[in-house]
Amino acid sequence: MKITDFSIFFVILFVPVFLICGFQIRDQQTVQELERKYVTALRTAVQDGSSVLNTNEKQEWEAGYGSVKFFRADKELALAAFYKSLYINLGIEEDLPAQKLLDLYIPAIAVVDYDGYYIYADEEYSGSDGETLVRHVWSPKKPYAYTDERGNLIRFTLDNTVDVYDAETGGWTHGLQRELQPYSNVPLIARSDVFEQVKRTTIVQTIESDLANVINRHNEYAAKNGVAYDFMLPLIPGDEWNNSIPDIGIMAFIQGMPVGSGYLNNYALGGGRLVVNDSIFAGTDPATGIRYFERGDCRQGLNIEETFSSAKEAAKHGYFERGCFHKDLP
16 A cells, blocks of 8 residues: 555544544633633622622611621622622623523522521512413521420521520520520520530521522422423532621522533622622733732732632632732832
């Protein structure tokens, strides 16, 4: 066989393979870019929503009146800020059909308030013609409630304040756990060493359980709208809960969004404490191709791809911290 025959055989056999591989690589890059776009938009929207949770119209609802954690969370304002930011960052702020479609992939939004929480999720209602329709609505505020084996009931807040029902006396008391401790017959109130852990566990498990039920119910509504995906509550690591639960905040989920041959599943949590923190910006250095993150007061030319609420979170996603440097002044 002549060398030209080998060349022709090589071209016929391998060129299609190279072309297919090239297409697959480009598809993967497109999928990654699309995923990054949605994840960044979701995180930014949650941060924007949580940043206005503590905006109140009355002074007595502000922190400082007995507790630095007491705020009356403005869930409506937070929701409006969340959706506005999400639509703008996805470029659909004036595209109502696209907004309606996106809502099918947002099974739940939760707002963590000082003494309870709300969940914004699908609920059925009857239209004017009697037809059953579905829309997103807020749940009533649900307390962080704990019941022990004796029938005592404790309603927690994000700080040390509690409402306690004593099953033995049949009465309610209200106050700080440390102040009620010497007089209470309720074992948990009397034990400061386990009170904080039980409180935190109760808050997390209560919200998680309710979210799981809401997201499971969303499956039924989504199926009716042609979304063939089994929604479920993602596993949220304990450290993310621990960083979010101490203060009022917001969490949102995006699930089942078709991206390439797979689905996008992500969530974001943001706290509404009135503290100014440096934003964490992450991206690729155009000169070296290395993935770095920088703080808000030290921006040095990265191609910004994602934003994070903490350096730890950025590092978990594969970014290296780049120190701040300045050129010498003349």
